[in-house]
Amino acid sequence: MTAIVILALVALFVGLRLYSVLGERTGHEQPILKPADPDNRVEQPKVAAAREAGAITDNGDLAYLPTAGPGVRQILSADPSFDVARFLEGASAAYRMILEAYWKGELDTIRPHTDSHVYDSFAGAVKQREADGQTLDNRLVAIDPPVIVEAGMEQGAAEVTVRFEADIAAVTRNKDGEVVAGSMSDAVQTRERWTFRRDLKSRDPNWLLIETDEEE
Template identity: 35%
Template sequence: MAINPPESRAAKRCMRVELLQILFFAGLAVFIGIRLYMALGRPVGRSPEEHAREETEKAVAREAAAPARETASMQDPSGRPQTAFSTVDVDEAAYDGLEAIADADGSFDAAEFIQGARAAYGMIAGAFARGDVEALEPLLAPRVMSAYREAIEARAAKGETLTTEIDRIKETRLQEASLNGPKAKIKVRFVAEIAHETRASDGSVVSGDIAALHPVAEIWSFERDVTNDNPNWRLSAVRPA
């Protein structure tokens, strides 16, 4: 039986140790490689699902922030809300006065005022033609009420009747606005197509023609005490436009 010399046995032991070291470091390299791939080896960019989810989250965030942007756009540098008058026709000269009125009366709304003014235009014209003093009373300032009352009484004394028909109001425009103390005043330009006819007691036509429409342009002034709980505006003056 052959016996290996001591030098040969020592050489084999060294080879086994080296092999074990190689296997150890090879395993370690594989382990490290796997960890690096997990951390760094993902595809560059986002998957379609991740992109869609991110876009959805951005859309929700924009929608949630929209009211705040709208509120911010309605504020001046001091942070005080501004009143929007973009829904009505307004002369530039009226803006400061409208802002002052809105500041003094938080319930003031230019669009609602215009609607009320248009309604008042038809109500006042109709009540004056009928001679309905009671209907005119809450709509007119005292000085205008006095003038209308005199005209109605003079017409009645002659036995005359007045018929007025408003075909349409073509223009309603806020022309001027002001606030003097508690008294707010707004001037409105009306352009309407109207037919008038006055008849005597025997039915004969004194003036006008109810079948003929004529354009009428006037400036109506409305006023109101903003410290009063009564929200109604009264007609304080009428003049040709």
């Protein structure tokens, strides 16, 4: 009888130790970070803060404004392979690449990634700069996570407008290399909206920049 009591106490002790380590888990808990509905997920502090700022989040990062949500879902319905996070990553890379190419006057780099009228705008500005004997010595200091502000389908093509906020050190030099405007030590805050378009009927996976606007 004494041995049975001792074994019972040992079992109780082991059970209490396991409870303190594992907690009350039944084996049937729902996953925390994989909700079925992307707009109905468990809110971590970063996610909650983003929602308070008026934005919906995707994978924990700022992704799109609530007003852009229906358009994003419309694109997903037409193209289930569309990935918001991957798109924004590519959009950021395109933003940096196109800006730096424009600053250097490398129009051949810009051409494949823009439609004709956007390319013509960049090309006209570069040619005017060259005619004035000026060069740009700009540097992208920092860029905030981009946010989709508009999205939707237009005649079988997906169109997504992204807001970019960046700090840019902007310097204009004359033909003698002298600074005529700007400062490398004083970055300028910029906010722009770039609209990208992709024909979903095409096998080409690339997006074209079709419009740029400054945002006040």
